Amino acid sequence: MGYLASIGNYSIMVKEVFKKPTKWSIMKNLILKEIDELIYGSLGIIIFISFFIGGVVAIQTALNMTNPLIPKNLIGFATRQSVILEFAPTFTSIIMAGKVGSYITSSIGTMRVTEQIDALEVMGVNSLNYLVFPKIIAMLFYPFAIAIAMYLGILGGLVANVLGEHSTTSEFIEGIQIDFIPFHITYSFVKTLVFAFIIATIPSFHGYYMRGGALDVGKASTTSFVWTSVVIIITNFVLTQLLLG
Structure with missing residues (x-):
């Protein structure tokens, strides 16, 4: 029953976010x-992780290709598929659930503890719209960060492949071009947008409805990270089945 009540409260929160909007002159600055x-x-950590994850994928693929009959260009193919389909959108989103999600929960939770949210309500401001809506709009730019992650993941694979002398640069690039399906990019960006909404709203929910003092802000941040990660993983499975199954 507790989970069902939480889902109900989450749905109510999402609806309230879009009601009674804040003045655009104020909202614009909040969104920026x-x-x-x-x-x-978050670009720094995304760039760092993506580059080295791509390198690890390329190295592991190369080390497992023990049969000399397997063409070397499959290293580039496997790296491209792994990075675009899963590592860039999903793995990065789980990292963002920790970094961005914890920030969102702690910032809103601190406002709840210090009664700043109550002050907004007293002034007639829709606190959910004021606090959560700018985060949802900001996360619409998240696919641009994932596009960078895709590029750097493949680049990291190329660099690791060449430095490790697993194959030549031309073989790796040839592998990147093999059987390329443009819909895979669309699939990744659809996932990314859904994950962006999850990352913006679930941590906001845990921060907005938390109770207690400063210590409970930390607990709420941990809880929000766990649930955001769980929902991302489940959603990833559902979207993969719907879009690629």
Whole structure:
């Protein structure tokens, strides 16, 4: 029953976010601030992780190709497929659930503890729209970060492949071009947009409805990370079945 009640409260929260919007002159600045905090501020860790994950995928693929009859260009093919289909959209989103999700939960939770949310309500402001809507809009730019992750993941695979002398640069690039299906990019970006909404709303839910003091803000951040990651993984399975199955 507790889970069902939480799902019901989450649905109510999402509906309330889009009601009684804040003035655009104020909302514009809030959105720009959230883009800077959530997207631009996360590019460093996304770039770092993507490059080395791509390198690891390429190395592991190369080391498992023990049969000399297997063409070397499959290293590039496997790296492209792994990075575009899963590692860039899904693995990066779980990392973002920790970094961005914890920030969202702690910032809103701190406002709840210090009664700033109550003050917004007293002033007649829809606190959910004021706090959560800018985060949802900011996360719409998340696919741009994932596009960078895709590029750098494949680049990391190329660099690791060449430095490890597993195959030549031309063989790796040839593998990247083999049987390329444009819909796979669409599939990844559809997943990314859904994950972006999850990352923006579930941590907001845990921060907004938390109770207690400063210590409970940390507990809420941990709980929000766990649930955001679980929902991302389940959603990934469902979307993969629907779009590729």
